[in-house]
Amino acid sequence: xxxxxxPATAAEAAPLDCLTPTIYVAQSENPxxxxxxxxxxxxxxxxxxxxxxxxxPWAGRTGNGGRYNAIGFNADDRQLYGISGGYDLxxxxxxxxxxxxxxxxVNNLGPLTGMPTNGAFINSGAFIGDDYYVGSFFSTxxxxxxxxxxxxxxxxxxxxxxxxxxxxxxxxxxxxxxSGNIERLDPATGEVSSFSLNNVxxxxxxxxxxxxxxGNGNFGISSSSTGVVTQLEIADPGSAAxxxxxxxxxxxxxxxxxDGTSCMPAVPNxxxxxxxxxxxxxxxxxxxxxxxxxxxxxxxxxxxxxVQDLVPANVTNVASSTEGCSVAGGSLTCxxxxxxxxxxxxxVLTGTAPSTDSTRLVNTASVLANEPDxxxxxxxxxxxxxxQAGAAADFTFEKTATLVDxxxxxxxxxxxxxxxxxxxxxxxxxxxxxLAIADPLGGSVTCEATVLAPAASTSCATNDDxxxxxxxxxxxxxxxVATATATPPTGVADPGPRxxxxxxxxxxxxxxxxxxxxxxxxxxxxxxSLASTGTEHVGTMLGLxxxxxxxxxxxxxxxxxxxxxx
Numbered sequence: 001x002x003x004x005x006x007p008a009t010a011a012e013a014a015p016l017d018c019l020t021p022t023i024y025v026a027q028s029e030n031p032x033x034x035x036x037x038x039x040x041x042x043x044x045x046x047x048x049x050x051x052x053x054x055x056x057p058w059a060g061r062t063g064n065g066g067r068y069n070a071i072g073f074n075a076d077d078r079q080l081y082g083i084s085g086g087y088d089l090x091x092x093x094x095x096x097x098x099x100x101x102x103x104x105x106v107n108n109l110g111p112l113t114g115m116p117t118n119g120a121f122i123n124s125g126a127f128i129g130d131d132y133y134v135g136s137f138f139s140t141x142x143x144x145x146x147x148x149x150x151x152x153x154x155x156x157x158x159x160x161x162x163x164x165x166x167x168x169x170x171x172x173x174x175x176x177x178x179s180g181n182i183e184r185l186d187p188a189t190g191e192v193s194s195f196s197l198n199n200v201x202x203x204x205x206x207x208x209x210x211x212x213x214x215g216n217g218n219f220g221i222s223s224s225s226t227g228v229v230t231q232l233e234i235a236d237p238g239s240a241a242x243x244x245x246x247x248x249x250x251x252x253x254x255x256x257x258x259d260g261t262s263c264m265p266a267v268p269n270x271x272x273x274x275x276x277x278x279x280x281x282x283x284x285x286x287x288x289x290x291x292x293x294x295x296x297x298x299x300x301x302x303x304x305x306x307v308q309d310l311v312p313a314n315v316t317n318v319a320s321s322t323e324g325c326s327v328a329g330g331s332l333t334c335x336x337x338x339x340x341x342x343x344x345x346x347x348v349l350t351g352t353a354p355s356t357d358s359t360r361l362v363n364t365a366s367v368l369a370n371e372p373d374x375x376x377x378x379x380x381x382x383x384x385x386x387x388q389a390g391a392a393a394d395f396t397f398e399k400t401a402t403l404v405d406x407x408x409x410x411x412x413x414x415x416x417x418x419x420x421x422x423x424x425x426x427x428x429x430x431x432x433x434x435l436a437i438a439d440p441l442g443g444s445v446t447c448e449a450t451v452l453a454p455a456a457s458t459s460c461a462t463n464d465d466x467x468x469x470x471x472x473x474x475x476x477x478x479x480x481v482a483t484a485t486a487t488p489p490t491g492v493a494d495p496g497p498r499x500x501x502x503x504x505x506x507x508x509x510x511x512x513x514x515x516x517x518x519x520x521x522x523x524x525x526x527x528x529s530l531a532s533t534g535t536e537h538v539g540t541m542l543g544l545x546x547x548x549x550x551x552x553x554x555x556x557x558x559x560x561x562x563x564x565x566x
Contacts, residue, residue, distance in 0.1 A: 003103070003544065004020045004361070004463060011051055014101070014102070015077065015078035016078050016079065016080060016263050017075070017078075017080060017263050017265065017266075017308065017369075018078075018263040018264060019265050019300075019301060019377075020265075020338060021215050021263070021265060021268055021300075021301070021302070021303040021370060021371055022041050022042075022043075022074070022214050022262065022263045022303070023042040023220070023260060023262045023263075023303075024037075024040070024041060024042070024054075024071060024080060024212075024260065024261050024262065024263060025041075025042050025045075025051060025100050025222060025258055025259070025260045026038070026039050026040070026068065026069065026082065026100075026210075026257030026258065026260070027040065027209070027210070027255040027256070027257060027259065027261045027271045028067075028255060028256055028257045028258070029057045030155060030356055031253075031254060031255055031256070032256060033255075033256030033388045034067030034148075035066075036057035036058050036059070036060055037057060037058050037067050037068050037069070037257075038053060038056075038057045038067060038104075038319075039054045039055060039100060039104045039187070040053055041054055042222070042229065042252070042260075043303065043337070043338060044250060044303065044324075044325040044336065044337050044370075045240075045324075045337045045338075046334055046337060046340065047250055047251075047322040047323060047324030047325065047326070047334070047335040048250055048251050048252070048324075048335075049227075049229040049251065049252035049517060050083055050252075051252060051253055052211070053104075053139070054102070054103065054104035055103050055105055055505075056104065057133050057505075058301060060080050060084070060104045067084065067087065067257070068082040068083060068084040068100075068106070069082065069083060069084075069085075069124075069125070069257070069259045070082055070083040070100050070122045070124055070125025070134045070135075070165075070258070070259060071125055071259050071416075071472065072125040072126045072127045072132055072133075072134075072215065072261050073102065073127065073260045073261045073262060073263045074127050074130065074132065074147070075264070076129075076130045076243070077083040077128070078097055078263075078266075078425070080099065080100040080101075080102075080261070080263070081097065081098060081099055081100070081125070081132060081145075081147070082098040082099075082100055082106075082125065082259075083095055083096070083097065083122045083125060083134055083186065083268065084096045084098055084108070085096065085119070085120075085121065085122055089378055091172060093115075093116065093117055093118065093119040093120075094111055094115075094151075095112045095115040095122060095559045096108050096109070096110060096111055096112065096261020097109040097110060097111075097145065097147070097150050101539070103128065103531060104190075109150060110150055112145065112151065112152050112224055113150065113151050113152065114143070114151050114152035114154070114451060114539050115143060115152045116141070116143075116152060117436055118410070121136055121137075121138060121258065121495070122134050122135065122136050122143075122453045123137060123164050123209070123257075123259065124136070124137065124163065124165045124166050124167060124175065125165075125174060125259070126165075126166055126167050126168055126211075126261065126263070127168070127501050128168045128171065128173070128187065128347070128446075130147040130185070130555070131369045132144070133145075133173060134152075134168075135161070135166075137161065137162055137163055137164050138160055138161075138162055139157075139160065139161065140156065140157045140159070140160050140161075141154050141156060141157060142153065142154070142155040142157060142185070142187060142190075142503040143155065144417035146185070148183070148293060151292075153183060153270070154459070155187055155190060156190050157185070157191075157192050158189075158191050158192055159183055159189045159191075159192040159284075160192070161175070161183050161192050161383070162177045162178075162179065162248055163177045163182065163208055163211075164177065164208065164209045164224070164259075165185050165208065165221075165259050165260060165529050166183075166185060166209040166211055166212055166260070167211040167212050167213045167219065167220070167260070167262075169213060169217065169218075169219050169234050169237050170234065170237030170238055171185075171237075171238070172184050172185060172186055172237055173185040173186075173393050174185060174211070174234065174237075174253070174306075175208070175211050175221075176197065176206040176208050177207065177208075178203070178206075178207045178208070179203070179204065180196070180198065180202070180203030180206045181194045181195060181196055181197060181206070182194070182195050182197050182206070182244065183195075183231075183308075184237070185241075186314055187551070192221060195241075195242065195244070197244060198454070200232075200234075200244050200245075200246060201230055201246060202226075202460065204223060204225040204226050205221075205223045205226055205228045205249070206221070206223070207223055207224055207225045207226075208221035208222055208223050208230075209222070209224040209255075209256070209257065209258040209259060209260075210224075210258045210259050210260030211260055212260040212261050212262040213262055214231060214262065214370045215262070215264045215268045215303070215369075215371030216368065216369060216370055216371055216372060216373070217372075218231050218232060218233050218247055218370075219231070219232045219233075219234050219405065220232070220260075220262070220373040221438050222252060222258060222260055223254075224254065224256055224417050225253075225254065226252070226254060227251060227252040227253045227254040227255070228249050228251060228252060229249065229250045229251075229252045230246065230248075230249045231246070231247040231248050231249075231306070231370075232244050232245065232246060233245045233247055236266060237276070238557060241503060245414055247306050247368060248335045249335075250307045250335045256558070263428075265300055265301075265302070266483065267299065267300055267374070268300055268372055268373045268376070269299065269300055269367055269369045269371065269374050270296060270297075270298065270299070270300045270301070270302045270341075270353065270369075270372070271296070271298060271373060271375045271378070272294060272295070272296055272297070272339070272367050272369045272373055272378075272379065273294070273295050273303060273307055273367070273372050273375070273378035273379070273380045274293070274294050274295075274297075274307065274365060274367040274378065274379060274380065274440050274459065275292065275293045275294060275295075275367065275381050276290060276291070276292050276363070276364075276365050276381035276382060277290070277383055277490075278290045278291070278363065278383035278384075278385050279385055279489075279490045279491030280384070280385060280386065280392050280490045280491055281385065281387075281388050281391045281430060281489045281490070281491040281492050281565035282353045282386075282388075282491050283353070283355055283384055283387070283388070283389060283391070284353060284354070284387055284389055285352060285353060285354070285355045285358065286352075286353050286387075286491075287350060287351075287352060287353070288315060288350060288351045288352065288353050288361070289348065289349070289350050290309075290348070290349040290350070290351075290363060290365075290383060291346065291347070291348055291349075292307065292309070292346065292347040292348075292349065292365055292381070293338070293344050293345070293347075294307060294336060294344060294345045294367050295339075295342075295343070295344040296339040296340065296341055296342065296344075297341070297342075298341035298342070299341065300327045301340050301341065302339045302368045302369050302370060302371055303338055303371065304335065304336050304337055304339075304369075304370045305339065305367055305368060305369045305371075306333065306334065306335060306336065306367070306368045306516025307325075307332070307333070307334040307347060307365060307366070307367050307368075308331070308333055308334075308365065308366050308368075309331070309332040309349060309363065309364070309365035309366075310330065310331045310332075310364075310427060311330045311331070311332065311349070311351055311363060312361050312362070312363060314351065314354040314359070314361075315328065315330070315351040315353065315361065316351065316352045316354075317350075317351055317352040317520055318330050318332070318349070318350070318351040318488045319334055319349075319350055319351070320334075320347065320348060320349045320350070321348060322334065322346070322347045322348055322349075324336060324337070325347060325349075326440035331508075332347075332349055334347055334367075342505055342507035343550055350495075353385070353387050354387060356387065357384075357387060357388065357389045358382060358386070358387065358388065360385070360386055360387075361384065361385045361386075361387065362382060362383075362384050363382065363384075363385075364381070364382040365380065365381055365382075366379055366380045367379050369509060374554045385480065385491070386489075388429075388430070390429070390514055391430050391489075391491070391492045392428050392429055392430065392492065392493070393428040393430050393486075393488035393489075393492050393494065393495045393525050394426075394427045394428040394485070394495050395424055395425060395426050395427055395428065395433060395452070395486055395491065395495060395498065395515050396424070396425045396426055396427055396498070397422065397482075397484040397498035397499070398422065398423045398424075398500055399420060399421070399422050399480075399500035399501070399502055400420070400421045400423075400481065400502065401418050401419070401420055401421070401478075401503075402418065402419045402420075402421070403417075403418050403504055404417065404418070404419065404465065405415040409507060411430055411503065411506055411507040412468045412472065412473070412478055412504045412506045412507065413468065413503050413506065414468055414469060414470045414472070414473050414507075415467065415468065415506040416467075416468050417464075417465035417466065417467055418441075418466045418468065418478060418480075418483065418504055419442075419461070419462065419465045420439055420441070420442040420461065420462045420465075420466070420480065420502070421459065421460065421517070422437055422445070422447075422459070422460040422461070422463045422482065422484070422500075423457060423458075423459055423460075423464075424437075424447070424452065424457065424458050424460065424484055424486075425452075425455075425456070425457040426452035426454055426455060426457070426486075427455075427456050428454060428455065428495070428513040430454065430488055430489055430492050431445040431451065431452065431453055431454065431488075431489065432451070432452045432486040432487065432488060433451045433486070433487045434448060434449065434450060434485075434486060434487040435447055435449070435451070435452060435453075435458065435484070435485075435486045436450070436484070436485050436486075437460055437482055437483070437484045438479065438482065438483045438484075439462050439482040439566060440480065440481070440482075440486075441466040441480045441481075442462025442464065442465070442466055442480070443462055443463060443464050444462070444463045444465075445460050445461065445462050445463065446458070446461060446463055446481075447459065447460035449457070449476060452486070452555055453512060460467040464481070466478070468506065472506055473506040473507055473508075475506070476504050476505070476506055477505050477506055478504040478506065479501065479502075479503050480501065480502050480503075480504075481499055481500075481501045482499065482500055482501075483497050483499050484497065484498045484499075485497045485498075485501075487511055489528060
């Protein structure tokens, strides 16, 4: 018994998640256009478009040789579709509707009805909403494909379109061809318009068999002639005179019989930000260095980005050693790789400053994600540099200790307080910022100003007074070393820290007199007096002095004793 094999249905295929936004290119497995169709993913790596094979070349259908084209991504069911053309045994042209899985395998959904009967090569395909449009170049008809019923309806065009593939931008279908023009097709009215790309991209780069739309809405093509992948911004796409601007170009592999489409995640939005720093001051004709950082703040992965930086015209020798970056006419363009959420990428740009002193240079860079960017306010960053001859940073630092002398003896006694104040003066010719003072005894310090212009001064003081301890009195003085630091503009040598020391003399340690333990006049047994250390004699002298001279002599002798003991 024979069992009928029914065509696969789209519902059987798993939807494409495309968590990383993906460009798909279907092209012949051989550069000369021969062989079966191979599906590729296209990604950006260090300024190059990298094509990665997905699965194996399609084995094909009878009489077709494994070729398909006109691929398009349907955002509604998240499936990738294509068209395969051929002839039946009677020589009549037939077209099958295909569904391509993310592993490159092909599901033949069955023949399409309503397609052309003249054997036209269907090489263009794209979705606008849930409408799948396909067509053949040098034709005056489009075909709207009903996926559920596998039928096609002809859409007459007012003129012949000549492009090898098209993609939606602004509600229209756009494509480029060998003539170096870009064509706009309006499927609602059938109007076909052609615009020149002269002075935008070369005719060879415009000869593209693969067209696709970036997540940010820009138009993309992969040239069959050069392999160059171009991202174009189309401004006013529905007007009589739209404008076209190159966002970036990246090298890629050349191929014949290629076709393209793109797949975005369900939530493609991301937030790329850019930061930029530079030396704040540079000498005339000195080297300028700008540092840029691009960060993906999420929520989605970015398939890549473009950084552009138009350097001021009076800066020469502009260059960048960062891979993926190029400089032309003083303008930097970087084609960035995939950035996952939280990842950053750094770019370094250099140049030679003008020789004119006191010149101010303001440089602004911008980043454009390949996907929708929810936050536009962080997509630009600027840095300012002053050209200044003989720039030098320096400052003076003076510290004062003031004793709160409660007994007016002009000495620091235990329990008394010492207040510390400071004076800082900018003696250089550049601004100083982030003035900070560290005082080990006074603790935290507050300054009237922490930014000092040249020749400016400021006063500072510890927030708390220092309380003199008994250990300080024993040491004879309170020695306190404070340190001041300040930050010069980048590009100017750091003057380093400044120190100043104060010394506050302390009072004397109180003396405690211990009376002798032996009875006066009692002789030591066994001639012990011969072995006395002398301390006993001092005690005897103290007793006699107290009896004969009074307490004043006793105090004088006691002080003498303490100093001798030291």
